[in-house]
Amino acid sequence: MRDAPHVLWDYLLDELGPTERVEVEEYLKTSDAGRAELERLRLTHAALLHLPEEEIPQRIAFVSDPILEPSPRQRFWRGALGGSPLLAMSAAAAVMLVFFAGAWATKPTLARTGDGWSLTFGASAAAGDLEEKFRAAIIKAVTAADARQLEAAAALNASSERIDREWVSAQIAAVRRELAEVQEDAAIGYELVNAKHETFKRQVLQIDMASLGGFGQ
């Protein structure tokens, strides 16, 4: 046979088509050397399968989607409200917005006084008022951002705890199902063994009876 050792490996490793398998089987019927070679290959293959498998030292598991991969909408809001640099930027933007809105609402006017020019912001634009408005706007913006961050963190924690509980429950349920199947299999096995045992006892009894009968005769 052409290239016999490789064909025999292919035969052993189930890599041949139906026609080739038949050809090899025909060859093996007539060739002692072929059968001996196949037996050697079979022994090598069987020996290789004795390589022990190791347990993975640490199980691999992934956490749930909503935490790692939020939807685009969630990603936008979380990004806009959650991160520290973005938090500072949003607070600053809010302050600027209040400043410009306030400036526009109070209509600044430039007027000439006796000893120079003066800038006034409408009737209520005293310097003290403006500073007070700044302070209030900053406090309001930072407080709102803090509240949103706390709210987001609480939602994240709640989500994580819920997922952990669900995962553990699912694992417990899976183990229980497997245990039930094992118990069922064990029960079937036990019944089979009992039935065999009974049969065996009957056979022994019959043999005993037969031997006693023979002895009596």
Place this chain on the structure above:
Amino acid sequence: MIFRGIEDRDLILRARKGDVESYNMLVSRWEKRVYNYILRVVGNRDDALDLCQDTFLKAYRGIAKLNEVERFPQWLFRIAHNETTSMYRRTKPVFEDENLDQSVDPASLPRTRFEGTSFGAAELGLAIEQALERLSDEQRQVVLLKVYQGFKFDEIAKITGCPPSTVKSRLYSALNALQGALAMT
């Protein structure tokens, strides 16, 4: 006998829709096989665990693009193979690559005789480990994928990215070397 209530196919389909628990179940079914494959290739438990984690992370990211669900094992092992190869490229000295594909002379391998009762399973396992380590990386990968993972030649060709004829020649020379090393009689 315990039967699997849910087939891999169902788990893959659920994982593709973003069901992480289904993916975790899939991982629990395949992690030992993938870990052992990588471990035998790289020969280091820490690296093997890292690469195994990377493999499953990449698989998770890419599972939505897996069109043929039935080809999940080949696809997963291709990722594992690529991860392993990438690590080799990062860490192995270049001059070693020149010898990657050369066949191993059986005479250069330690000879170990085992015949039934005189050779225990643990000793046999150790002898096989040593014989495998003496193969080139490519030969060892092919042996692992064929003998221990049961892939077909054309599947191994896709996993390793080389022609089936190359896979066959690597396997035959590796098996020849292993047969010589184990001194079958």
